[in-house]
Amino acid sequence: MGITQNVVFPVTVAGSDDSGLSFVDVDLKGPHGGFYTTDGFCATSTACTTTFTVNAHLAAGSDDPVDLANANAGTWSVDALVDTNDEDSVFAPGVGSFGLKRAARLTVNASPEPVAKGARITVTGKLVRANWDTYRYAGYAGRTVNLQFRPKGSRTYTTVAKVNTSSTGTLRTTVKAVKDGYWRWNFAGTTTTGPAKAAGDYVDVRP
Incomplete structure (x- = not known):
């Protein structure tokens, strides 16, 4: 990620349930306390996708997208909470990881x-x-x-x-x-x- 442009990336959580998946809540945890939450509905019964937008430089008074500091660069983990159509839920901490890096x-x-x-x-x-x-x-x-x-x-x-x-x-x-x-x-x-x-x-x- 550079210094002024939004970076938009999807996070897709795959899983299975007899009734199908309905909703996902995703947390991204990064170095030095980075912790951001978004949620989204499941496009299919086995896959749920949500989108994050980050930027290094927010305009004055803006609170969307998430802005970052140098200390946040590094490896981030993905926690997912998935709801099913029959109202069950599964929490999967650390289900994935990725690098968020300075350009x-x-x-x-x-x-x-x-x-x-x-x-x-x-x-x-x-x-x-x-x-x-x-x-x-x-x-x-x-x-x-x-x-x-x-x-x-x-x-x-x-x-x-x-x-x-x-x-x-x-x-x-x-x-x-x-x-x-x-x-x-x-x-x-x-x-x-x-x-x-x-x-x-x-x-x-x-x-």
Whole structure:
């Protein structure tokens, strides 16, 4: 999730009962006390779906959707209370889990362009992630990011180096120019932050 846009996601609870399922009450519990409730009716006798809307930045005076802080990023659990058509009910704590993560972005620049074969290319970039407390993107320090290369005419990127971000999220390394192709940074993500890939930057390597 970024810093301004609503993120809407469904939660579907599946089950069975002789009389069929009729209604579901779903609680999502996250890090640092995150606890939100919504409910919904069952579209079929075996599946019930409800929808949650979250955002990092609510407009003044707004109480819908649910807004989040950085401390809420991480693994969330799903508790479900399902009612049946014959008025029975089943409570299933921790029936599921999912990750709610801060969005990440990556940039890349490979230079010089063009470059002589065998010369050195400097590849720079920056890794930032959404700050749900300040509603801005900020550098993500101390993260390992893969530098990847895709030769011209190929569809496959290969990791050629691993580089740690600086205190401000910047990346920098040098590599030898061997052939024409695209350079990019690729961040796998963490338990609190989503993955990110930069668009490939093409470098023309000349004899």
